[in-house]
Amino acid sequence: MACNLTPLQVQRILRWGFAGVFFITAIWALSFFYLIGFNTTNSLPGYVYLIIRYHRPAKNEFVAFHPPPNDFYPHRWFIKYVKGTAGDVVRWDGRVFSINDQPLGSAKVRSENGIALARGTEGQIPPDYYFVWSEHADSFDSRYAQIDLVHRDRIIGRAYRLF
Numbered sequence: 703m704a705c706n707l708t709p710l711q712v713q714r715i716l717r718w719g720f721a722g723v724f725f726i727t728a729i730w731a732l733s734f735f736y737l738i739g740f741n742t743t744n745s746l747p748g749y750v751y752l753i754i755r756y757h758r759p760a761k762n763e764f765v766a767f768h769p770p771p772n773d774f775y776p777h778r779w780f781i782k783y784v785k786g787t788a789g790d791v792v793r794w795d796g797r798v799f800s801i802n803d804q805p806l807g808s809a810k811v812r813s814e815n816g817i818a819l820a821r822g823t824e825g826q827i828p829p830d831y832y833f834v835w836s837e838h839a840d841s842f843d844s845r846y847a848q849i850d851l852v853h854r855d856r857i858i859g860r861a862y863r864l865f
Contacts, residue, residue, distance in 0.1 A: 734755070736753065736755065737755065737766070738750065738751070738752060738864075739752075741781060743840075745838040745840065745841040745842075745843075746782070748864070750863075750864045750865055751766070751781055751861040751862060751863055751864060752861070752864055753858055753859045753861045753862075754859045754860050754861075754862070756859055757860040758854065759784045759832070759859075759861075760787070761784050761785065761786070761787055762785070763783070763860055764781055764782070764860065764862065765782060765783070765834060765852075765859075765861060766857075766859055766861045767779060767780055767832075767834065768780075769842075769849050769856070772842070772848040772849065773817050774842055780843075780849075781861045782834035782835055782836050782841070782843050783834065783837075784833070784834060785801055785806060785834065785844075786802075786827050786832065786833030786844075787832060787833075790802050790833065791825065791827070792823060792824050792826075792827065792833060793824060794821055797811065797821070799845055801833060806835060807845070820848075821845065821846070821847060822846055822847050822851070823847075823851050827851060830853060830854045831851040831852065831853055831854070832844075832852045832854070833851055834849070
């Protein structure tokens, strides 16, 4: 069966094909530097975040990171606030924790489904580590040993709330 396309139709097909390939290639290339993250819990404000990869976050900025293997979210990455960096001091008074003598909240003894929750690290935060946190009472963050301090190798990048 012969294809009877006019030169103008062939030109349009080639133009749209080139545009499609260019668009897909551009999205692929941008994914090396940017990601879109979705918040599916109530632990943070907002639902959609832009993550700039390889950007080291500062205190009080959002950070996206890969948590260590844990009982609750085995195949997800997290977005939290950076509340402590190298040199800051984490202290515990029972289940209440503070950073540089500023109380931030408390840690639960057990999860909603009964899993024991150990407290995270106490003392001075070493170089290349971050204390990540969210003010939500059910946030799973550095206050718990299963997440603990996050090494820079686990950092994906700085996160910005879009909406």
